[in-house]
Amino acid sequence: METSMTMTIDHALGRKLERFARLSEEDHRALRRLREAPLREVEPRADLIAEGDEPAVVRLSESGWACRYKHLPNGRRQIVGLFVPGDFCDLNVYILRHLDHSIGAISKVRYYALPPHMIEELVHDRPRIGKALLWNELVQASIQREWLLTLGQRNARERLANLFVEMFHRVRSIGLAGDGKFEFPLTQTDLADTTGMTPVHTNRTIQELRQEGLIDMDRRHLGICDLAALSRLAMFNAGYLHLDREGETLDAAN
């Protein structure tokens, strides 16, 4: 919890990109220079950018959780992506003229508003970073595919279990969940909008998982009590997160 407040960009982003390519000291210096961009802050529940806006900057999350979401005319909302520190909210989206979705803050979010040219120069000057960024985008796409699998084929318990295990891995990979317990600021309504269920059923399912000793969720914090059992229940397959670095092997917890 307090660790999340000390998380800075070079930690989260650098650590994450290190997963994809070994970066030189010069690469890391270039990444740290991103911190020269203006740092903005949005309150929980506020939007970083709304559907229809013309995206003008690239947002690099520095602290806090955010989500990508879409609305239906009938008011229903679906969260289609989650961002933790070190994630780019819209690395490429600025290329499309109109955003087809919104990005909202879940907890208080601080992010760097990077002018597109800054990214373009970074990619041009430091090709290895460019490759890592592409890699990172491909992993995001992979996560989206797994979410489709979840919404289409997993039941309530499996949906929540899979989300919990995924976020555990993602948060741990930036160094914020070493002990299996971490900040998890989604409300049960947010969870419902993520898993395509109702808040009521989300609540009941969480209670089940809790009573079975799989998780421990309270006050915006999630504890993974039994990772193996939870992963089994979720039919979690670590492959889609592509956590292994190029050239290395990782025995999937699956």
Added chain:
Amino acid sequence: METSMTMTIDHALGRKLERFARLSEEDHRALRRLREAPLREVEPRADLIAEGDEPAVVRLSESGWACRYKHLPNGRRQIVGLFVPGDFCDLNVYILRHLDHSIGAISKVRYYALPPHMIEELVHDRPRIGKALLWNELVQASIQREWLLTLGQRNARERLANLFVEMFHRVRSIGLAGDGKFEFPLTQTDLADTTGMTPVHTNRTIQELRQEGLIDMDRRHLGICDLAALSRLAMFNAGYLHLDREGETLDAAN
């Protein structure tokens, strides 16, 4: 139907990319040169590439329909993407070492197996094509987000309606559905795996849409009888397909 057989790469891909950037005659020549790559053919139901494989080539569909799908250990299958002629099945995926999903042929598929260097050179030599390709990828990601919205928040009728309208637009954009009727080779089981429903319920829902005069589906062909009503039912918002070209405006059929 017979028109689909005469569809060649420069038509489908060129036409599609034209939506994103005005291409020069030289650009089009470069695109046509992609046809020098080996043309492969796979039978319906066969895989172009399976989960776990190391993708070595980029597949550019020339004719036929294919799908991207994932499996759960319990046997359930989710189709997470559809490909029509002119679509790249895996423009960038070859960068990740292991494919986290499979790509299967729905109808007989012919595709160009492009060595990665061919794409890299194309992007390098013809930056405008490179931009159009990036654009194309972003649209694919946008479609995935809409599918998440569908699976999370739309009911059975809305799911099918949205898929039908989307595919109508996509097929029409490559010139294969001018009259509102087009080849649609998904079986009802495929549709079920796409919409996250059972084949039985898919069947019953299709019958409803048929009886209400919205669609006409028979023998691997889909007719859109009432686009306006179908779009309304689906709460279809054309924006996510980004069909409008840079600098132009399109009054969304929505």
Added chain:
DNA sequence: CGTTAGATTGAGCGCTATCAATTTTTGTGG
């Protein structure tokens, strides 16, 4: 210590799943 957002509980319903059979279409060989 109100005020309010979020979490929890209860009851009843309905959309979609499941199981199982039958009919129709498609494809193939005689």
Added chain:
DNA sequence: CCACAAAAATTGATAGCGCTCAATCTAACG
């Protein structure tokens, strides 16, 4: 061109997972 086999579509009956509505309880906050 017909007969047969296999795939796909269709129908019927029943069950259940998750939704809806509505109330209550709890925690966060000024």
